[in-house]
Amino acid sequence: MNDPKLQMPLRKGDPLPAQRLRGADGGDWDFYDFGASYPLESVRWEFEPTEDESGRMRIEGSLDGRTWLPWTAEVSGAGAVRSPIRYVRIAGAAEREPAFLAGTGLAAExxxxxxxxxxxxxxxxxxxxxxxxxxxxxxxxxxxxxxxxxxxxxxxxxxxxxxxxxxxxxxxxxxxxxxxxxxxxxxxxxxxxxxxxxxxxxxxxxxxxxxxxxxxxxxxxxxxxxxxxxxxxxxxxxxxxxxxxxxxxxxxxxxxxxxxxxxxxxxxxxxxxxxxxxxxxxxxxxxxxxxxxxxxxxxxxxxxxxxxxxxxxxxxxxxxxxxxxxxxxxxxxxxxxxxxxxxxxxxxxxxxxxxxxxxxxxxxxxxxxxxxxxxxxxxxxxxxxxxxxxxxxxxxxxxxxxxxxxxxxxxxxxxxxxxxxxxxxxxxxxxxxxxxxxxxxxxxxxxxxxxxxxxxxxxxxxxxxxxxxxxxxxx
Known part of the structure; x- marks a missing residue:
């Protein structure tokens, strides 16, 4: 689902070209790199996690791969704009492979x-x-x-x-x-x-x-x-x-x-x-x-x-x-x-x-x-x-x-x-x-x-x- 050859996203909801960072030393975390900075609107799975799995799951985003902040699907206000990130890390997703969709905001490539x-x-x-x-x-x-x-x-x-x-x-x-x-x-x-x-x-x-x-x-x-x-x-x-x-x-x-x-x-x-x-x-x-x-x-x-x-x-x-x-x-x-x-x-x-x-x-x-x-x-x-x-x-x-x-x-x-x-x-x-x-x-x-x-x-x-x-x- 995460093909780095995907075209660059043009609008909200387009897939982001994420690449999994194999071998990243992150303990329970799985790391993904978009190759550029994008606003992240949502994370999807081919098989959606159960309510119990979702409760244990953690998703964080980073612009530099060093400073991480919690990411949430909820943003306040109509037409809310998201700050761009380049990296995502996910814990508690078991073997599920995510897909990332672009949100409204600024991209930098x-x-x-x-x-x-x-x-x-x-x-x-x-x-x-x-x-x-x-x-x-x-x-x-x-x-x-x-x-x-x-x-x-x-x-x-x-x-x-x-x-x-x-x-x-x-x-x-x-x-x-x-x-x-x-x-x-x-x-x-x-x-x-x-x-x-x-x-x-x-x-x-x-x-x-x-x-x-x-x-x-x-x-x-x-x-x-x-x-x-x-x-x-x-x-x-x-x-x-x-x-x-x-x-x-x-x-x-x-x-x-x-x-x-x-x-x-x-x-x-x-x-x-x-x-x-x-x-x-x-x-x-x-x-x-x-x-x-x-x-x-x-x-x-x-x-x-x-x-x-x-x-x-x-x-x-x-x-x-x-x-x-x-x-x-x-x-x-x-x-x-x-x-x-x-x-x-x-x-x-x-x-x-x-x-x-x-x-x-x-x-x-x-x-x-x-x-x-x-x-x-x-x-x-x-x-x-x-x-x-x-x-x-x-x-x-x-x-x-x-x-x-x-x-x-x-x-x-x-x-x-x-x-x-x-x-x-x-x-x-x-x-x-x-x-x-x-x-x-x-x-x-x-x-x-x-x-x-x-x-x-x-x-x-x-x-x-x-x-x-x-x-x-x-x-």
Missing amino acids: PADEWTQLFHRREGWSGSDGIYSIPLNGVEAPGRAASSRTLFLFGDTFVGSVDRQTDERVGYAMINNSMALLDGDLPDPARISFRWGERDGKPAGAILPATPLARSHEGTYYWLQDGTSVGGKFHCFPLIVGPNPDGPEGFEFTVHGVAMVSAPMGEDGPELARQEQADTPLYFRSANGHTTYFGAAILPLTEEAGVPNPDGYVYIYGLQQNGGTKLVVARVPAGELERTDRWTFWNGSAWTGRKEECEPVAPETSTELSVTPLSGGWLDGKFALVFQQGGIHGNRVAASIGESPVGPFGPAIPLFYCSEPEAGNGIYTYNAKAHPHLSRPGELLASYNVNTTSWEAHRLHGGIYRPRFIRIRQIV
């Missing part, structure tokens, strides 16, 4: 073809960040087949990775890079990578040139999110400098936020014509917390092809307020470069005083996405996709909001990131969605994998790559 697209061994050979920007500005799912996508990356390895040993050889690390993909398919033949050069050596694709950046020694850019609005590229990079007193892997400090703008051509931003400026977007808020903007951008415009456009570009920021909290600014699309025209959400209204901004979500990560949704039980709502637990988190999560400013509800853990189990100082972080590369009804999302150990980077060239999943509704 590996998108291995996208993960493999960025597993390269020559030239660009590993990075984090990975924001995606449609060159034509159309953000709606299912609209990228005839367009091109610009990817923005953070710290990047340029060099070779040995195919036999997976060891890095002849490499350099730069602080940002880009890639250009033709169409909406993860085809290695249709993607090209680019970075800069300085003194004959690899350098970041965009180098700091603002007065603030030049006033500090050794600065570089981490690009944050970007957008294409009205035929122009914009991004809001962090101005970063060295901090040798930081812990291994975190020897940096942030000085501010810049703005980089350039005409968007057929081959991406025309960086030879770029303009850079310092901004007032890194500051201490009225409640005393460090706040900055540019972590995510949502163009809610007709050009973007999104539902219910209002003509504004929403720029999301972070506030370090007992954790990483989400704050929001917006500006009419035609005035994006005018930071003096930006307004900030203060919890009840828009204000020109950035210091009054208030969080709209209790939890997020330092990179994230906010996406309008269409169809299903989430029609008309907005999905905040992020890494739960920040850089120490190992779950991709989503919070659902009623508008671009929320309020966003409790985090829904969607997918367990297992990479840290390998040790070597590995951690996962900064999940986000890529809506225009998604199929209709789905959200393609990525998360970053890194290590605090430079030796692990050198010996294991496969660590430092983005991983991809698909998030979708089951109705």
